[in-house]
Each structure stands twice: as structure tokens, then as C-alpha cells.
Amino acid sequence: MLDKTLSPASFEQRIYEGWEASGAFGADPGSAAPPFTIMIPPPNVTGSLHIGHALTFTIQDILVRWRRMQGRDTLWQPGTDHAGIATQMVVERLLAGQGVDRREIGRDRFLDHVWEWKGQSGGNITRQLRRLGASLDWPRERFTMDAGLSEAVRKVFVTLHRQGLIYRDRRLVNWDPKFQTAISDLEVESREVKGSLWHLRYPIEGEPGRFITVATTRPETMLGDTAVAVHPEDARFRDLVGRHAILPLVGRRIPIVADEYSDPEKGSGAVKITPAHDFNDFAVGKRHGLPLPSVLDADGRITLEEIEGDLAAVENLADPGFVRGLAGQDRFVARKAIVAELERLELVAAIEPHLHAVPHGDRSGVPIEPRLTLQWYCDAATLAQPAIKAVESGQTVFVPRHFENVFFSWMRDIQPWCVSRQLWWGHQIPAWYAPDGSTFVAETEEEALAEARAKLGPEVTLQRDPDVLDTWFSSALWPFSTLGWPQQTPELAKYYPGDVLVTGWDIIFFWVARMMMMGHHFMGDVPFRTVYIHGLVRDEKGQKMSKSKGNVIDPLELVEKYGTDALRFTIASLATPGRDVKLGPKRVEDYRSFGTKLWNAARFCEMNGIGPDPAFDPATVTTPLGRWLLSTADAAVAEATAALEAFRTDDYASACYRFVWGSFCDWFLEFAKPALNGPDGPEKTEIKGVAQHVLGLILKLLHPVMPYVTEELWDRFGYGPDYSLIRQEWPRPAVVAGAEAAKAELDWVIRLITEVRGVRAEMNVPPSVTVPLLVSGASAATLSRADRWLDVIRRLARATEIRPLEGEAPRGVAQIVVDEATILLPLADVIDIAAERGRLAKERARLEGDADKVAAKLANQDFVSRAKPEVVEENRERLATAKAEIARLDAALARIGD
RNA sequence: GGGCACUUAGCUCAGCGGUAGAGCGCCUCGCUUACACCGAGGAUGCCGGCGGUUCGAAUCCGUCAGUGCCCACCA
Numbered sequence: 001m002l003d004k005t006l007s008p009a010s011f012e013q014r015i016y017e018g019w020e021a022s023g024a025f026g027a028d029p030g031s032a033a034p035p036f037t038i039m040i041p042p043p044n045v046t047g048s049l050h051i052g053h054a055l056t057f058t059i060q061d062i063l064v065r066w067r068r069m070q071g072r073d074t075l076w077q078p079g080t081d082h083a084g085i086a087t088q089m090v091v092e093r094l095l096a097g098q099g100v101d102r103r104e105i106g107r108d109r110f111l112d113h114v115w116e117w118k119g120q121s122g123g124n125i126t127r128q129l130r131r132l133g134a135s136l137d138w139p140r141e142r143f144t145m146d147a148g149l150s151e152a153v154r155k156v157f158v159t160l161h162r163q164g165l166i167y168r169d170r171r172l173v174n175w176d177p178k179f180q181t182a183i184s185d186l187e188v189e190s191r192e193v194k195g196s197l198w199h200l201r202y203p204i205e206g207e208p209g210r211f212i213t214v215a216t217t218r219p220e221t222m223l224g225d226t227a228v229a230v231h232p233e234d235a236r237f238r239d240l241v242g243r244h245a246i247l248p249l250v251g252r253r254i255p256i257v258a259d260e261y262s263d264p265e266k267g268s269g270a271v272k273i274t275p276a277h278d279f280n281d282f283a284v285g286k287r288h289g290l291p292l293p294s295v296l297d298a299d300g301r302i303t304l305e306e307i308e309g310d311l312a313a314v315e316n317l318a319d320p321g322f323v324r325g326l327a328g329q330d331r332f333v334a335r336k337a338i339v340a341e342l343e344r345l346e347l348v349a350a351i352e353p354h355l356h357a358v359p360h361g362d363r364s365g366v367p368i369e370p371r372l373t374l375q376w377y378c379d380a381a382t383l384a385q386p387a388i389k390a391v392e393s394g395q396t397v398f399v400p401r402h403f404e405n406v407f408f409s410w411m412r413d414i415q416p417w418c419v420s421r422q423l424w425w426g427h428q429i430p431a432w433y434a435p436d437g438s439t440f441v442a443e444t445e446e447e448a449l450a451e452a453r454a455k456l457g458p459e460v461t462l463q464r465d466p467d468v469l470d471t472w473f474s475s476a477l478w479p480f481s482t483l484g485w486p487q488q489t490p491e492l493a494k495y496y497p498g499d500v501l502v503t504g505w506d507i508i509f510f511w512v513a514r515m516m517m518m519g520h521h522f523m524g525d526v527p528f529r530t531v532y533i534h535g536l537v538r539d540e541k542g543q544k545m546s547k548s549k550g551n552v553i554d555p556l557e558l559v560e561k562y563g564t565d566a567l568r569f570t571i572a573s574l575a576t577p578g579r580d581v582k583l584g585p586k587r588v589e590d591y592r593s594f595g596t597k598l599w600n601a602a603r604f605c606e607m608n609g610i611g612p613d614p615a616f617d618p619a620t621v622t623t624p625l626g627r628w629l630l631s632t633a634d635a636a637v638a639e640a641t642a643a644l645e646a647f648r649t650d651d652y653a654s655a656c657y658r659f660v661w662g663s664f665c666d667w668f669l670e671f672a673k674p675a676l677n678g679p680d681g682p683e684k685t686e687i688k689g690v691a692q693h694v695l696g697l698i699l700k701l702l703h704p705v706m707p708y709v710t711e712e713l714w715d716r717f718g719y720g721p722d723y724s725l726i727r728q729e730w731p732r733p734a735v736v737a738g739a740e741a742a743k744a745e746l747d748w749v750i751r752l753i754t755e756v757r758g759v760r761a762e763m764n765v766p767p768s769v770t771v772p773l774l775v776s777g778a779s780a781a782t783l784s785r786a787d788r789w790l791d792v793i794r795r796l797a798r799a800t801e802i803r804p805l806e807g808e809a810p811r812g813v814a815q816i817v818v819d820e821a822t823i824l825l826p827l828a829d830v831i832d833i834a835a836e837r838g839r840l841a842k843e844r845a846r847l848e849g850d851a852d853k854v855a856a857k858l859a860n861q862d863f864v865s866r867a868k869p870e871v872v873e874e875n876r877e878r879l880a881t882a883k884a885e886i887a888r889l890d891a892a893l894a895r896i897g898d
Numbered sequence: 899g900g901g902c903a904c905u906u907a908g909c910u911c912a913g914c915g916g917u918a919g920a921g922c923g924c925c926u927c928g929c930u931u932a933c934a935c936c937g938a939g940g941a942u943g944c945c946g947g948c949g950g951u952u953c954g955a956a957u958c959c960g961u962c963a964g965u966g967c968c969c970a971c972c973a
Binding site: 002004005006190193195197198199214215216217218221262263266267268269270271272278280354356357358359367368370400402403405406409410413505506540542573574576578579580582586587589590591592593594595596597599600601602603604605606607608650651654657658665666669677754757758760761762764766767768795796798850853854857860861862863864865866867868871874875878 | 900
């Protein structure tokens with residue numbers, strides 16, 4: 001016997017282990033079955049499952065389980081990401097707690113610590129994925145820093161370098177002063193900051209008492225100014241172009257140049273140019289051949305090294321002690337000091353409060369410093385071209401489609417990708433330098449050395465580039481590196497390109513775009529055919545979840561409390577493509593009842609001896625109830641399948657919900673009760689056969705979204721060997737003989753019962769009162785129908801009997817119209833005649849309003865001549881039906897008397 | 899500044915050219931032998947505003963307004 005209540009905790013773990021042990025998740029490259037491939041977006045190896053994971057992996061698992069049931073050779077490729085900065089940060093913090101600084105212990109020992117940490121916490125996320133029910137092909141699990149993937153990374157780097165698509169360049173990068181590394185444009189986020197706009201007066205050379213005022217938000221960088229720019233058309237400054245200003249504090253003579261970058265509307269109309277600390281100024285500096293002195297070091301502290309010459313030359317112009325004293329000061333401390341000093345010198349013309357966007361490191365949270373350094377870059381613009389074409393031509397399609405615009409707009413204006421990071425945890429760049437500065441890029445040190453020796457002589461020694469690659473560099477290779485590339489494996493041949501990539505819109509640029517680039521370049525084909533973009537999970541109020549807000553939902557807590565299936569069903573129901581999902585415990589609690597409903601329906605079946613019957617053949621079903629259920633089930637299968645094909649897990653969940661709850665439980669099981677309670681016979685046997693058949697079908701239909709409870713029921717009922725539902729064939733819609741007639745008949749019964757219930761409720765007839773149904777004006781077919789369904793109608797409509805009305809209607813009746821028949825409920829004792837008359841009149845008015853609208857439509861010549869014929873016909877029928885019903889209501893009103 | 903999305907029942911959202919839908923919530927009734935995480939019944943909408951296209955618009959086009967987001971921008 002099934003327990004009275006559904007308790008997911010009692011079987012979830014056992015079932016998952018059963019599946020995994022049976023190899024049900026495994027792909028088989030040797031099989032003839034067509035593949036279905038999803039590459040997991042690799043979570044951080046040391047991370048733990050958050051609600052966003054629950055969303056993306058639930059969607060993926062639904063697709064995977066469904067395709068597997070459809071007979072596809074399914075590969076859901078698992079793995080984890082080394083997550084360079086994030087992981088290094090965690091371990092650094094851990095060590096700091098023990099009083100250890102990574103710089104003290106050195107690179108090798110630090111990396112030992114990171115590997116140790118990975119060993120300790122690396123299993124968390126995969127254990128949690130198992131709890132979610134994710135049917136990943138675990139034996140194929142990969143890690144972005146395992147030997148194979150590292151080989152792929154080196155191969156790609158070397159190849160792109162040979163092709164000129166990876167190169168080293170000295171230019172401004174986004175420098176994160178906290179992590180002391182370069183980061184890519186994508187890792188920078190703008191934050192609105194309340195600051196000030198300082199108007200500084202720079203003296204004009206040779207004209208004592210005359211100044212040019214520049215406006216800046218960053219006075220501390222003035223030490224590195226090498227020009228002042230004004231707009232060429234700006235009359236205010238025309239006579240100053242070509243002359244020089246004297247940089248205060250430093251005394252450097254800097255040219256006043258005309259450049260269109262300067263905006264006369266902004267600030268004072270003149271702008272200081274600091275080429276080494278501002279991206280725009282860098283471009284201006286290049287145009288005018290200006291020097292590029294850096295005045296901030298890796299920590300974001302003032303350094304005077306590169307302006308020593310200036311200082312030495314002109315020390316008489318300022319207080320040398322002040323400038324010297326700035327050396328080593330933090331940039332924000334220096335800002336205050338410089339402003340104070342300039343104020344003292346009366347060189348501050350104005351200070352305006354100013355709200356502006358300041359770039360911050362997305363992980364460090366500190367303001368980013370543009371800094372002139374030597375880094376490795378990838379020529380993304382070139383790699384982007386085929387990727388753009390692939391989306392344009394539909395080789396890869398985004399779902400929903402409008403995300404293609406997001407993809408295009410970024411890809412068409414893509415900047416060189418800075419791929420080097422000044423970190424230790426990651427793929428060390430395979431580049432070696434000789435003492436003379438020559439660079440050797442090779443997959444191994446031996447190769448690099450051999451090359452160097454050939455070129456520079458046998459004595460040469462090489463030093464490896466200490467930097468590592470951006471984590472997303474290895475992620476970009478994920479769709480083929482996990483399959484064994486650069487080796488030509490059977491997996492690579494069969495599972496590339498993948499079918500679907502499922503991910504959130506927040507990493508289209510970071511990951512999707514880069515996989516598109518690398519996949520196309522190295523495999524000659526796109527990495528996936530479809531990119532399914534889902535939203536982000538927010539709390540019930542639509543707020544972003546964050547630790548600081550304290551509104552973070554732990555998916556494992558929800559699993560603990562409501563069961564995995566409830567969480568999965570909730571997510572599936574709420575996930576509309578591309579839209580954010582508002583989720584809270586309440587929603588999961590609501591959807592949990594669906595699993596309970598299924599459980600209880602199954603219990604009912606069990607109690608009535610309904611169970612697997614291999615001999616049952618749907619084609620032999622003759623009862624209207626059986627045929628109705630089978631055809632309704634088929635419609636649900638068709639709907640669910642179409643929804644999954646369109647990546648609509650919400651529609652899929654809703655189709656299942658409506659069929660199971662609305663059709664199977666509310667009507668079929670209720671209709672089946674009289675037969676099930678009655679004596680054995682062919683009808684009872686058939687109803688039981690249909691019930692077990694459709695219960696099995698329901699379990700299959702729901703399995704992708706609620707794998708645990710369906711598998712448990714499958715096993716408990718003995719539909720197949722243990723843990724075999726996962727391998728069952730996905731149901732196909734079938735043609736059911738006599739489906740139309742059965743539907744007409746059942747619809748009639750359902751309407752009759754619903755109408756009777758309605759009028760009873762409205763007349764406040766207590767459920768304990770049962771009444772006869774007197775039928776007037778019914779056809780012979782209707783009377784025989786009523787007879788056939790007598791037991792059901794008596795039970796569900798609280799009726800004593802159904803018989804034709806003979807002679808005059810009794811006094812005090814409530815009346816309902818079902819098709820051609822009018823049903824009278826004699827309720828002399830309880831009925832309020834006036835209320836009944838009012839009810840009928842209201843119904844008549846509603847119908848008349850309806851009829852008038854339709855009649856007006858049909859009177860419109862344009863409508864009749866231009867609308868589709870079937871629409872016109874449909875309206876004619878509607879009018880006729882309404883009119884007939886009005887006539888019957890008139891009769892009913894007459895019957896009721898005064 | 900450029901772009902995208904959204905605005906439908908109290909709440910959360912489907913629907914995207916032919917009679918306005920679901921879940922939850924709410925109201926009334928009910929322990930009818932699967933289920934109170936239940937059953938039966940009910941109320942609730944100028945489908946953001948204004949124009950246009952169409953025989954017909956919640957659905958298509960334009961426009962305005964509000965909301966959210968992405969990209970750019972340390973004068």
C-alpha cells in the first residue's frame with residue numbers, strides 16, 4: 001500500500017542512486033540512435049548550488065530526460081570550471097585567516113593549497129546536482145584544468161598565436177588594483193557614484209595671471225597630464241591652441257591642442273589629457289604624439305618614477321616637498337591632498353557636485369584603474385565574423401529570438417579581448433621569453449626551448465610568462481574540449497555540434513559568444529543549434545537576490561521541505577523563455593500539492609486493484625468513458641510534446657497539470673467509481689485497463705519534470721523493473737476509435753452535472769438533499785444517455801432519479817437548459833420562486849446580449865463577404881443556438897408561473 | 899546618449915488577428931469511503947493612454963507614458 005502522504009525524502013536518494021548505478025544517464029557513442037547533446041554550463045568547482053542553478057539545470061534535465069525517452073542517444077556533459085579569480089580569492093582569504101600571504105609562500109605552494117581546497121570542496125556542487133535529480137553522464141565529468149582540457153587550451157593558444165589572432169600588446173587595460181590583475185571589459189561594471197567635478201586652473205605659459213580652466217573628476221591623475229585639449233571650433237580657446245600651459249605642482253610644460261574629443265558643452269570646455277590613465281585620453285595622446293607617463297602603480301598608489309625628469313627640471317615652480325610626499329599615497333588620499341594643495345595655491349576655480357558612472361571590478365568591487373601594461377590579446381573582431389554569420393543564417397538560433405539582437409550588437413562592435421591575468425590559479429600562458437626579449441609560444445617548454453636554441457644558440461635559457469589565461473578562455477572551448485579535442489574521438493564525431501545550450505542572458509557575452517567564436521574557428525561548425533535563454537531568479541517581489549539584502553533562497557532548503565519534484569515543477573511552470581522568474585517558498589508550496597494529487601490518485605487506483613496489465617490493448621476499448629480518457633490523454637501528450645519542442649516548460653507543465661488534475665482526477669476517476677464499485681464484468685475490466693494504461697502514461701508524461709515521484713510510483717505499481725521509467729518510451733499521440741462520439745457524450749454528462757451543481761449551489765440546496773431530475777423536450781438519444789450515466793449523475797449531481805416530465809410541471813422547480821433538453825429540479829420546499837425567476841431572466845439577458853452582438857455582426861455585409869467562411873458559419877450557428885436556448889428559457893419562465 | 903523587454907482579474911503570469919484564460923488569493927457550501935496539500939459553486943478585467951490598419955485588434959503598425967534591464971559614458 002502507498003503511504004497516506006507523499007514523502008519525497010523516503011525515496012529520492014534511493015532512486016537517484018538506482019538510476020546512476022544502472023547507467024541510465026550514460027551516452028553511448030557506439031549506438032545507432034541519433035544524439036541529443038547538452039553541454040552543462042560548468043559551475044564553479046568550489047561553488048555550491050544556488051537557486052539560479054536550480055532553474056537552469058531543471059530546464060536542462062527536463063529536455064534531456066524527455067529526449068532520452070524519445071530514444072535519442074543523450075549526452076548531458078557534466079563538469080566544473082576552475083573559476084580563476086573567484087577560486088583564488090577564496091583560497092587567499094582562507095590562507096589570510098591563518099596568517100599566510102600567498103606572496104610569502106610562493107606560486108607552487110599556493111597552487112598546492114588551491115588544489116587541496118578543490119579536493120575538499122570540489123564535490124559539493126556535483127553532489128547537489130544529484131539531489132536536483134540532474135541526469136548527467138557522470139563518468140564523463142570534466143574539469144577545465146584537467147590534463148585533456150589543459151592540452152586543448154594550449155593548442156588553441158598556440159594555434160591562434162601562429163595565425164596572428166593572439167598577440168601581445170602594450171595598451172591601456174582595465175586594471176583591478178585589489179586583485180592586481182588585468183580584467184576584460186566584460187568584468188567591469190559601471191556604478192553610479194556621487195563625486196565632484198573640480199575646475200582646475202592651469203597657468204598659461206608666458207602670460208602671468210592668465211589661466212585655462214579644465215574640469216576633472218580625477219584630480220589625482222593630473223600629475224600625468226601631458227596636454228590640455230579644446231575643441232577646434234571653440235572660439236573661447238582659439239588663441240590658446242598651439243601654446244602651452246604649465247602643469248601646476250609638477251611644472252611640466254604641456255601643449256594646448258585642438259581635438260574634437262573635447263566637448264565645449266561639458267565641464268569648462270577644456271579637458272586635461274592624461275593618456276596613461278584614461279581610455280579617451282589615450283586615444284587623444286596617440287593622435288597628438290603625446291608622452292604617456294604613468295603616475296599610478298599596480299596598487300593604485302601614486303608613483304613618481306616616470307615623471308622624475310619633469311620634477312628634476314622644474315623644481316623651482318612648485319613646492320617639491322609636496323609632490324615628493326605624494327609618492328606611495330593611495331589614489332584617493334592623493335586626490336584629497338592634491339585638491340587641498342591646489343586650493344591653497346588658488347588654482348581651484350570651482351567644485352561642483354557630480355553624479356557619474358565609475359567602472360568597478362565586478363568581483364573586487366573597487367574602482368578600476370586604466371593602466372598601461374603589456375598583455376596578451378585575442379583578436380575577437382576577426383573570430384566574431386563567422387559567428388555573426390552563423391546566427392544571421394540561422395545555423396544557430398536563439399530562443400527567444402530577440403536575444404540575437406543583443407548578441408549582434410555586442411559582436412559587431414567587439415574589442416580586442418585581454419586574455420592574460422596576473423593570477424596564479426589558471427592555465428599558465430604557454431609563452432617563454434629569452435633574455436634578449438624574443439618570445440616563443442609553444443605547447444610545451446621543450447618545443448619552446450628547441451625553437452629558442454635554433455634561433456639564439458644552445459646556451460639560451462627561457463623564462464615562462466607567469467600570467468594565466470582568463471577563465472572564460474577555457475570555457476570557450478568547452479563544447480569540444482570536453483569531447484576529447486584535439487584528439488579525434490568518437491564522442492567528438494557524434495556529439496559536436498550540440499543541440500541546445502541552456503543559459504541565462506547574463507552570460508551571453510562571457511560565454512555564448514566566445515563558444516561561438518572558438519567553436520566555429522576550431523571545429524568549422526557552430527557549437528550548438530539552439531541557444532535557449534532563460535531569465536534570472538528573483539524573489540517574490542521581483543528583487544534581485546543578494547546576500548546583503550538577505551532575500552537569498554537556498555534551493556536545497558526548498559528540496560528539504562517540499563521535495564525536489566515540487567521545486568522542479570514550480571520552476572518549470574514559472575520559466576517562460578527569456579523572462580525572469582519570481583520565486584519564493586510560497587510558490588513551491590502551492591505547486592507541491594500537484595505531486596500530492598498525483599500520489600493520491602495513484603493510491604486510489606491501487607485501492608481499486610488498478611495496476612499494470614500488459615495484455616491491455618487500447619484499440620479494444622469500446623466504452624465512451626474509456627475512449628474519452630484515451631483521446632483526452634492523447635491530446636495532452638500532443639500538447640506536452642509540442643510545448644517541449646518549443647522549449648516551453650511552462651506550457652508543458654500546465655498541459656500535464658490540467659490533464660492529470662482536471663481530466664483524470666476530477667472527471668475520469670469520479671466517473672469510474674460506479675463501475676469500480678460494481679460487480680466484475682467486461683465494463684469494469686475495461687475501465688481498469690484504461691485506468692492503468694493512462695496512469696502509466698501520466699507517469700511517463702510527468703517523468704521529465706517530476707522524475708522522483710513518477711519513478712517511485714512506476715516501481716511501486718510494478719510497471720517495469722526497478723528504476724526503469726527513465727528508459728521508457730515517450731508516449732505518442734494515437735488515433736482513438738470513436739473519439740468524437742465519446743467526447744460528445746462525456747461533454748454532455750459533464751455539462752449536465754455542472755449545470756445541476758450550479759443551480760443547486762445558487763438555490764442554496766444543501767448537499768444532503770437529493771432531488772429527481774425531470775427531463776422535458778429531450779430527444780430519445782439524450783434520454784438513453786441519461787440512462788446510461790444514471791449512476792454517475794446520481795452520485796455527482798446529487799440526484800435521486802432521472803425521468804421524463806409527464807404532464808404539468810410541479811410547483812417550485814429550478815430549471816436548466818442543456819442542449820435541446822430542459823431539466824427540472826422540483827424543489828418546492830427549498831426554492832425561492834422569485835430568485836429562480838431572477839436567475840432565469842439574468843441568464844436569458846446574457847444570451848440575448850450575446851445573440852444581439854452576433855446578429856449585428858452577421859448583418860454587416862463587409863463581415864459576411866470578407867471574413868473567412870468558416871468564421872461566418874460559426875457565427876450563424878452561434879446565433880441559432882442562442883436563439884433556441886432563449887426560447888427554452890422563455891418556456892421555463894412560463895412554466896414557473898407567477 | 900544607443901538599444902531591448904515589459905505593462906492582461908487582488909497577486910504571479912499565459913494568450914499575440916475571430917465569443918477574455920490559468921494558478922494562487924478571496925467569498926459561499928461541504929469530513930460524498932484517493933486526496934482539507936481536498937471537493938462543489940461563485941465574484942472579479944474600458945487586456946497602460948491615444949491614434950491607425952482591418953469586416954474584425956489584448957493580439958499588427960505608429961505614438962505617448964510608466965517599469966525593468968543591457969551597452970556606452972570617471973570633463
